[in-house]
Amino acid sequence: MTEVGAALAEAHRRDWAQVLASTAQVTRDLDLAEECTQDAYAQALRTWPRTGIPQRPGAWLTQVARNRALDVLRREASLRRRLPLLVVDPPQGDDRLQLIFTCCHPALSREAQVALTARLVCGLSTAEVARAFLVPEPTMAARITRAKKKIATARIPYRVPADDQLAERLGAVLDVIHLLFTTGHTAPAGPSLIRADLVTGAIDLARTLHLLMPRTAAVSALLALLLITDARSASRVGPDGRMLLLADQDRSLWDHRRIAEGTALLTDALRREPPTRYAVEAAIAAVHAESPSWAATDWTEIAGLYDVLAGLCPGSPVVALNRAVAVGFRDGPAAGLRALTPLLSDPALATYPYLSAARADFLRRLGRTAEAAEAYEEALALTGNAAERTFLLARLAETRRP
């Protein structure tokens, strides 16, 4: 990549949300703010090779985007007068927070929240967001347009919620960031296991949020969870592109600085407030991350943490499944299989490949190979991720070997 290309990529990653958020203050229209932000980056691509990279790329881009917005507003004043305008509060502190809370407003569907956040806050292109969520690009474009239109016509305010609502509204923001991350961390379909653009976007967003709300434990806990999980991503796929289980991963590839950063954040969060769901998940990830080897894994601790998690997410079948897996490692495959049994009739898990895969693994370890093979086949039929399929096919072949 050229020097300008690299600087622009960095500015896109670091400054997009800021440029868009402060342009929206001028335009009072998210559509126009998005357009002007895009234009500013395009202009940088044309101008920077000639003039050199500015000292403060973010400030340069914001200036250009805002000027462009003022031009459009002057030229199309009569045309735009009839458009519903964004209800903008004067910025308190950082206006990126206003943008984030607007995109994750409870009057928008979760689908719309996620799409808007990926596009407007993380700066992914509509095509990228569409690919990540497995919908055709025109569908995603329509979803984003509809959401922006609702913000304008229903007058969803461009505002950080008041203190008495902040905790509840923050919950939706954290869920959206977590969903972006998990979608990127194990892509539901396609050739590669990880979509780096989503993972990076989610981590950057969690970092920004932590920077803006450093004393909020729930934010620190989510950032900790993302960092500790991502720190282990280099070892999840072998050199041949095959997915590797935690048991088979090369732990020397883990990013131990990231793990330490995540653990410190988690410790801080747990000191401030009682654990949230993400804090317990981060704690589980930390136990794995700090274990020197698979054999040394502290399953008693992990199973205990899953008990706490099950208490925080009552009725979550996925948590119950993970808890059963931990029990299987603590007390042996027979106990694990027993813990799984009640989940087999749960309709929420009927098409969940990890349930079949977990069951297959317990059966294999118990030497019940015919049943194990059947369960692996079931898991295969349910997953669309190529790396996961390769892994399951290999396990199936092993089970069938006499």
Added chain:
Amino acid sequence: MAKYTLLIYGDFEQWEAMTPERRKEHDRAHEEFRAAAGSRVVGGEELEPAVSATTLRAPDVTTDGPYLETKEALGGFYLIEAGDLDEVLALAALLPEVRDGHSGVEIRPVVDHG
């Protein structure tokens, strides 16, 4: 400022089955809503049950009953004026129909023909 309608939907059978005490509580909650909203309430009415509705539609047909034959029907509405959706959400949360299992309040912005 913008106008919004709060459309109150629910099951008329359950509304009619309310005890006089429940009914009084409901009325009181609506008074509290109107007091909190003050001059922001531009209008609003409670509607007779959906069985009393008459619907006209193409091609020139008059039918007995509401436009949509559903268990839950429009039971009343408010027209209010507010600065933004958060303000409306806070007001609408005061309505008793938000807390009953069979009913709910739909918030619809009104087109500004300015």
